[in-house]
Amino acid sequence: MRQCNNLVFAILLAGATLALAAQQRLIPATPAQAASQTVHLLVSVTDPDDRPWAGLARDDFKVYENDRPQAIASFATTDEPFSIGIILDLSASMTSKLEAARQSILGFIRAANPEDEYFVVGFNDRPELIQDFTNSVETIQARLSAVRTGHRTALLDAVCLGLAKMKEARNERKALFVLSDGGDNHSNCSEGELRAQLRRSGVKLDSLGIFDRIPRMQEERTGPWLLNDLSEETGGRLYRGDGLVEIAEHISTKLRNQYVIGYQSSDPTMDGKWRKVKVKIKPPPGLPQLTVLTRTGYYAPSQ
Numbered sequence: 001m002r003q004c005n006n007l008v009f010a011i012l013l014a015g016a017t018l019a020l021a022a023q024q025r026l027i028p029a030t031p032a033q034a035a036s037q038t039v040h041l042l043v044s045v046t047d048p049d050d051r052p053w054a055g056l057a058r059d060d061f062k063v064y065e066n067d068r069p070q071a072i073a074s075f076a077t078t079d080e081p082f083s084i085g086i087i088l089d090l091s092a093s094m095t096s097k098l099e100a101a102r103q104s105i106l107g108f109i110r111a112a113n114p115e116d117e118y119f120v121v122g123f124n125d126r127p128e129l130i131q132d133f134t135n136s137v138e139t140i141q142a143r144l145s146a147v148r149t150g151h152r153t154a155l156l157d158a159v160c161l162g163l164a165k166m167k168e169a170r171n172e173r174k175a176l177f178v179l180s181d182g183g184d185n186h187s188n189c190s191e192g193e194l195r196a197q198l199r200r201s202g203v204k205l206d207s208l209g210i211f212d213r214i215p216r217m218q219e220e221r222t223g224p225w226l227l228n229d230l231s232e233e234t235g236g237r238l239y240r241g242d243g244l245v246e247i248a249e250h251i252s253t254k255l256r257n258q259y260v261i262g263y264q265s266s267d268p269t270m271d272g273k274w275r276k277v278k279v280k281i282k283p284p285p286g287l288p289q290l291t292v293l294t295r296t297g298y299y300a301p302s303q
Contacts, residue, residue, distance in 0.1 A: 048289055087159055089210075109252070
């Protein structure tokens with residue numbers, strides 16, 4: 001009888017254990033149990049003359065998330081192809097600058113990785129896809145030769161369209177190249193909305209400002225600040241000055257010479273909140289003062 005009771009008890013215990021295990025499988029993981037977010041950063045390092053600086057090692061970099069140090073899990077310096085969206089201002093104020101903008105775009109492409117792919121968005125009152133993804137310089141050149149200028153400036157809407165189009169990109173690395181002479185005066189998308197989209201996208205944005213020496217309109221006077229703020233949000237920057245083709249080639253060369261750093265966030269919570277990211281370097285002695293640029297942060301995944 002005792003052996004029978006032991007057998008019944010063992011059967012009941014096994015059944016309870018299986019039921020508990022099945023129940024645990026049905027219970028979703030809490031935020032604290034969720035897997036850590038994998039974060040990849042495109043990091044630009046330049047010398048005092050804004051030239052790309054190669055040759056740094058993994059141990060020369062320190063990554064911080066919300067001021068907490070993070071362990072670097074991956075590190076690469078290879079020139080992988082990009083998917084690039086070219087955002088071209090075709091408002092009335094660009095009429096006398098259009099040919100310079102065309103040549104700058106072609107210079108940018110000539111200095112790029114031959115395996116890069118591009119699309120082109122033109123904008124004045126509203127943005128329009130001028131050329132879908134292609135790696136044909138001749139096709140882009142033909143499209144650019146047919147565009148005309150006029151009307152007002154929907155810059156923010158154009159960048160929003162570029163981000164939406166970038167979802168079709170086939171390359172993991174993504175960037176926008178904006179050519180404009182001023183601010184926005186005709187967009188539906190607000191600066192705050194666009195900034196949030198840029199933060200979520202992980203797309204780098206560089207701007208080439210083709211500014212008048214004496215701005216005529218208020219939006220042209222505030223344009224440099226707008227382009228600079230949007231660019232810096234993504235780890236890019238605003239470029240301006242004489243020699244536009246050479247500047248465009250320089251931007252493209254810098255894009256090809258970046259470090260790619262990956263880390264597993266030490267914070268596993270899936271709260272959807274913004275997390276600040278900072279990359280610092282401690283290079284070997286004897287090197288010049290180096291500047292580091294990367295995106296300012298990312299949104300944690302949400303449940």
